[in-house]
């Protein structure tokens with residue numbers, strides 16, 4: 001038996017396998033994002049503006065109820081709420097609204113809103129033309145701001161969906177905002 | 190055949206502490222692993238008793254909630270990575286070379302390293318208990334952001350400890366695969382290998398596949414904590430649910446890493462004491478392999494309640510239930526092996542029988558948990574705690590004890606005290622069931638896991654469970670005493686040790702000489 005040479009081959013193959021699996025663990029990060037975006041699972045929505053041209057015909061025959069929700073992440077001390085919490089709109093119709101944020105502290109802070117859509121099946125059909133979630137939101141002490149949101153529901157929206165909930169969670173990113181900008185913050189471009 | 194082995198052939202072990210520090214002998218290293226694992230078993234056990242003592246009555250009596258969380262976390266980590274896994278590696282070190290007719294493990298020097306990393310890793314982890322902010326308190330599953338944003342500062346040491354354990358496991362796995370693939374005696378074809386060797390070969394491949402993923406996920410945590418990345422931080426565009434996906438991609442195969450070698454041990458013991466050949470050898474091998482493969486596509490059954498889409502819930506529910514099929518094949522084969530055998534009930538057999546029965550109970554509660562719609566009720570309750578303790582304590586741990594009793598006479602040349610072994614078995618058996626059976630009921634009634642205090646209606650069953658835990662815990666001292674006195678003296682064991690034993694390891698004298706199979710045996 002030619003044991004030592006065998007060992008070398010076995011060991012190299014196995015170590016290679018380990019390295020590959022280590023890489024695979026990291027590959028899961030973008031794969032997960034891609035998977036969620038392609039399938040719209042997890043309520044993940046495109047964080048890039050949709051083009052107004054490709055919105056399609058307004059479908060006057062039905063109305064969709066849109067619920068707007070605001071959530072403060074734990075320890076986030078801002079006041080944060082939608083201008084209107086429920087609206088009815090027709091698919092294809094352009095809708096403009098805003099979320100009102102007020103920095104209740106006595107210091108400068110930066111926030112980041114992260115959207116989520118429910119049911120997740122509706123996520124690919126919610127087109128955001130302009131959204132405050134595309135950017136970081138800096139506010140001075142006690143400053144208040146109406147943060148704009150322009151969206152429309154795709155007329156291709158499956159017929160059985162009558163209600164869509166769009167929820168924003170507001171995160172405090174003040175201390176790490178420099179780092180977040182440098183690293184690019186994952187999928188937020 | 191192998192010149193290095195021939196040269197050292199007539200030397201016995203070195204003397205003094207150096208023997209253990211620098212040893213490259215598979216038997217010495219096996220012994221080290223086994224003692225290390227037993228010490229960790231007692232350490233983690235003390236933590237468990239502290240947890241149970243606090244839960245004896247509702248209200249806070251002994252420890253503060255934060256320390257309670259540190260105890261549940263450390264107990265889980267120590268039992269999984271410090272007790273169960275090293276015990277199996279120790280058994281592999283001792284038995285695999287003797288079972289395949291090899292003189293030693295394939296890479297003896299690396300073998301020394303893979304063991305000696307462990308005491309350092311665990312010292313580091315245990316020292317976090319004395320650090321500012323306390324030890325990790327986020328559960329053995331260390332979900333982000335509990336383990337990142339809200340973690341105590343000691344989390345960094347925890348991460349390094351996990352890295353070291355991972356490296357140790359990977360080196361151990363490489364060694365085992367190289368030994369099994371390259372050092373088998375002439376004539377020992379793959380399909381003639383004992384099942385313990387087979388199950389370990391498959392386990393080692395699982396280790397190679399998932400330990401790097403664990404290393405990856407703790408590295409991501411490290412980067413989130415110290416380098417400002419946002420893998421798991423939603424504010425920066427990451428996703429905490431992603432953590433759970435990666436963790437369980439490692440975690441579910443990991444639970445099979447802790448049970449497949451146990452299947453192997455039981456498949457060795459039952460034929461011996463039933464005095465029959467194992468029923469369905471080939472189907473055992475295929476069942477083990479299919480369990481291992483399926484274990485990669487069921488991870489999200491730990492995540493039914495995170496808001497998976499319906500398609501995901503259904504896929505993971507059915508894939509999980511599919512695993513019950515090869516598992517059922519194994520249980521059937523064990524029972525069929527005993528059918529019309531002439532059985533005797535020595536201690537190893539008692540533990541193996543208890544394994545078959547109690548592991549099956551754990552498998553059934555697993556099936557209940559696998560039903561996605563009802564898991565919304567069971568998830569994060571004591572029902573889950575009952576499930577995994579049934580598969581891990583009377584499952585994995587009982588199998589390890591069965592193996593220890595079974596091979597002890599081969600290791601030290603003496604029989605252990607059979608009466609004391611039986612007393613140990615019955616105390617453990619009764620203790621385990623008193624501890625974990627009531628947990629099914631309090632779980633179904635809604636008691637959440639990982640809490641130091643609870644509503645009054647759970648008080649009675651909790652008190653019962655605590656009594657059982659103390660019975661189980663202290664009966665392990667009987668085992669310790671029995672092993673030590675067996676090493677010292679006892680009835681001389683023959684080479685076969687057991688009347689119905691079968692396999693290469695029983696052809697060498699007891700105690701097994703320091704160097705065995707320097708000349709490879711011929712297997713027919």
Ligand code: HEM
Pocket residue numbers: 330444445447448490491509510512513516551552553554555556558559560564567568569573576577580581584585
């Ligand atoms: C028939 C086979 C099995 C099935 C169907 C099964 C199913 C499940 C399910 C669905 C859960 C998640 C419960 C929840 O969190 O709501 C779970 C948890 C768990 N299972 Fe199993 N299981 C099986 C066998 C095993 C085995 C053999 C082991 C280990 C040796 C094991 C160890 C665990 C552990 C440790 C957990 C809890 C993890 C945690 O959250 O801390 N299971 N099992």
Ligand SMILES: [Cu+2]
Pocket residue numbers: 440441444487488490491
């Ligand atoms: Cu699992």
